Amino acid sequence: MGVVSPLTLSAAFQATVERHPDRVALRTIDDSERYTWRDYADEVGRVARGLAALGVDRGDTVAMLLTNRPAFHIVDTAALHLGATAVSVYPTLPPEDIAWTINDSGAKVVVTELAKLDSIRAAGVSVPIVLVDGRETGVIPFGDLDGDHDVQRAWRAVAPDDVAVIVYTSGTTGTPKGVELTHAAVLGNTKGLHHAIGTVEGARVVSYLPMAHAAERQLSHYRAMVFGLEVTTCPDSRLMPEYLLAVRPHYFFAPPRMLAKFRAAAVGLDAPILEHFGLDQAVVALTGSAPVPAELTQFWLDAGLPLVEAWGVTECGAFGAFGRPGSYRVGTCGPALPGVELKVADDGEILLRSPWLMRGYRNQPDATAEAIDPDGWLHTGDVGEFDDGHLRIIDRKKEIIINAAGKNMSPAHIEARLKESDQLIGEAVVIGDNRPYNVALVVPDPAVASQLEGDLSRAIVEAMRRANARLARVEQIKRIEILNEPWLPGGDELTPTMKLKRRAIHGKYAVTIDQIYAGGGIGI
Numbered sequence: 001m002g003v004v005s006p007l008t009l010s011a012a013f014q015a016t017v018e019r020h021p022d023r024v025a026l027r028t029i030d031d032s033e034r035y036t037w038r039d040y041a042d043e044v045g046r047v048a049r050g051l052a053a054l055g056v057d058r059g060d061t062v063a064m065l066l067t068n069r070p071a072f073h074i075v076d077t078a079a080l081h082l083g084a085t086a087v088s089v090y091p092t093l094p095p096e097d098i099a100w101t102i103n104d105s106g107a108k109v110v111v112t113e114l115a116k117l118d119s120i121r122a123a124g125v126s127v128p129i130v131l132v133d134g135r136e137t138g139v140i141p142f143g144d145l146d147g148d149h150d151v152q153r154a155w156r157a158v159a160p161d162d163v164a165v166i167v168y169t170s171g172t173t174g175t176p177k178g179v180e181l182t183h184a185a186v187l188g189n190t191k192g193l194h195h196a197i198g199t200v201e202g203a204r205v206v207s208y209l210p211m212a213h214a215a216e217r218q219l220s221h222y223r224a225m226v227f228g229l230e231v232t233t234c235p236d237s238r239l240m241p242e243y244l245l246a247v248r249p250h251y252f253f254a255p256p257r258m259l260a261k262f263r264a265a266a267v268g269l270d271a272p273i274l275e276h277f278g279l280d281q282a283v284v285a286l287t288g289s290a291p292v293p294a295e296l297t298q299f300w301l302d303a304g305l306p307l308v309e310a311w312g313v314t315e316c317g318a319f320g321a322f323g324r325p326g327s328y329r330v331g332t333c334g335p336a337l338p339g340v341e342l343k344v345a346d347d348g349e350i351l352l353r354s355p356w357l358m359r360g361y362r363n364q365p366d367a368t369a370e371a372i373d374p375d376g377w378l379h380t381g382d383v384g385e386f387d388d389g390h391l392r393i394i395d396r397k398k399e400i401i402i403n404a405a406g407k408n409m410s411p412a413h414i415e416a417r418l419k420e421s422d423q424l425i426g427e428a429v430v431i432g433d434n435r436p437y438n439v440a441l442v443v444p445d446p447a448v449a450s451q452l453e454g455d456l457s458r459a460i461v462e463a464m465r466r467a468n469a470r471l472a473r474v475e476q477i478k479r480i481e482i483l484n485e486p487w488l489p490g491g492d493e494l495t496p497t498m499k500l501k502r503r504a505i506h507g508k509y510a511v512t513i514d515q516i517y518a519g520g521g522i523g524i
Contacts, residue, residue: 021036062075315378
C-alpha cells in the first residue's frame with residue numbers, strides 16, 4: 001500500500017470510499033450497526049448537510065460527548081467535510097468540566113447520547129443538542145439531520161492548515177489545554193506510522209479508549225479512514241476482552257495496566273496465550289501512554305505477541321517515537337518517526353520538532369509560546385535519554401522528586417519497580433518531594449487480591465521489600481499505606497487514559513500522607 005497522498009482528511013476519506021465502496025468500514029460487535037464505506041459516506045453527507053443547517057460552517061467547532069460507537073466516526077467525519085473542527089469531551093467528566101470544554105472550544109453544536117444527556121443539560125449548554133440514540137424533548141434526533149448544503153464543494157475547499165481537531169490534554173496537573181491539530185498535522189502522523197509499522201489492507205481494529213484521547217483517534221479513526229480499516233466500536237473498555245475474542249484484531253493498542261491484567265489472567269493457562277486472549281492475529285500490538293515495565297513487554301514478546309512501545313504527546317499529533325516490529329528494543333520507545341527530530345536538553349527534557357506540531361493551544365497564546373520555542377522545538381515536559389538512537393522515557397520533568405537532601409529521583413521509575421514486584425500491586429504512588437525519605441500509597445489489584453490465599457498486608461509488604469532490593473538506597477520505600485478503594489479511569493486519581501493525577505492525589509490524601517510520615521501506615 002502506498003503512503004498517504006491526499007492533503008486533507010476529507011480528501012483521504014473520499015479516496016478510500018472510491019477505492020473500497022463495498023468493504024465494511026464501521027460495525028458494532030453484534031452487527032446491529034454495520035456500514036460499508038459507501039454507507040459511511042452517505043451518512044457523512046447527510047449529517048454534514050444537517051450540521052450546516054444548524055449553522056456549522058468552515059472554522060466552527062462541533063463537540064461530541066459520545067462513547068465509542070459508529071455515530072462518533074460519522075459526526076466527526078461530517079464536521080471535517082465542512083471544514084469544521086471536531087472536539088471530543090471525555091465521557092466521565094463532571095458537568096462543570098463539560099461546560100468548560102464546550103465553552104473554551106467555542107462549539108456551535110453538541111452531539112451526545114441518551115446516557116450522557118443529563119450531564120449535558122446539567123452543564124447548561126446553550127447551543128443545539130443532537131441526540132444519536134433516541135428522541136427527547138428539546139433535542140434534535142440524529143436521524144432527522146439533513147439539509148441542502150453542497151458538501152462536495154465544502155470538502156474540496158478544506159485546506160491542509162485548517163484545524164481538524166481540538167484535543168484537550170488530560171489535565172494531570174491542572175486545567176486542560178486545547179491542542180489544535182490541523183489536517184496536515186494529523187496526516188503527517190498517519191504517514192509516519194505507516195512508514196514505521198506498515199498497514200495491512202482491510203485490517204481489523206477495535207476502538208475502545210476514549211476518542212478524546214489523541215492516540216485512539218489516530219489509531220482507530222484517522223488511520224482507518226486513510227487506509228480503509230474495519231473498525232469495531234466498543235462502548236465500554238471493560239468489555240474489551242470479549243471484543244478481542246470476537247474481532248481478533250490485526251492492530252491493538254493497550255495501556256500497560258491492561259497488559260498487566262492480561263498477564264495476571266494468563267497464569268496457569270493450558271491454552272496458547274495469544275489465542276486465549278484473541279491476540280493471535282495481531283500484526284502489531286502497541287503499548288505506551290504510561291511507564292511500561294520492561295519485564296511486562298518481555299513477557300508478551302516471549303509469548304509471541306508482536307509488541308512495540310511508542311511515545312508521544314498530544315501536541316505532536318499523538319506519536320513522536322515508535323518501536324519497529326522486528327527490531328524493537330525492550331525498555332525503549334523506538335526511534336523517531338520519519339519527519340520527527342528529537343533531542344534531549346541539558347536538563348534531560350525531550351525536545352521535538354516536526355512539520356506536524358500543533359497549531360497552538362486554543363485561546364492560550366502565551367502557553368503556546370512557552371511550549372514551542374523560537375526555533376520550533378516543542379518542550380515536551382518528558383525526561384528521557386537515547387540508547388543507540390532509541391528513546392527511553394524516564395519521567396515527567398515536573399514530577400521529578402527532589403528529597404530533603406537534594407537528591408533527584410524519578411517517581412515513575414520507582415513506581416514501575418513497585419508494580420513489577422507483584423501482580424497484586426494495582427497502582428502505586430511514591431511521595432518524597434522535599435521529604436526525608438520516600439513513602440507510597442498502594443492500591444491492590446481487586447482481581448488478584450480476591451484470589452489471594454493469606455494476609456493481604458503481609459503479601460504487599462513482601463512485594464515492597466522485593467522492589468526495594470532493586471532500587472537505590474535513596475529511592476527505597478520506607479513506609480506505605482494500603483488503600484482498599486480501587487482507582488478508576490476518569491476518577492479522582494486517574495485520567496481517562498489511566499495516567500496518575502499526582503497533584504489531585506497529593507491533595508486528596510494529604511492527611512494520610514502526613515500521618516504516614518508521622519509514623520502511621522506500615523513500615524517496610
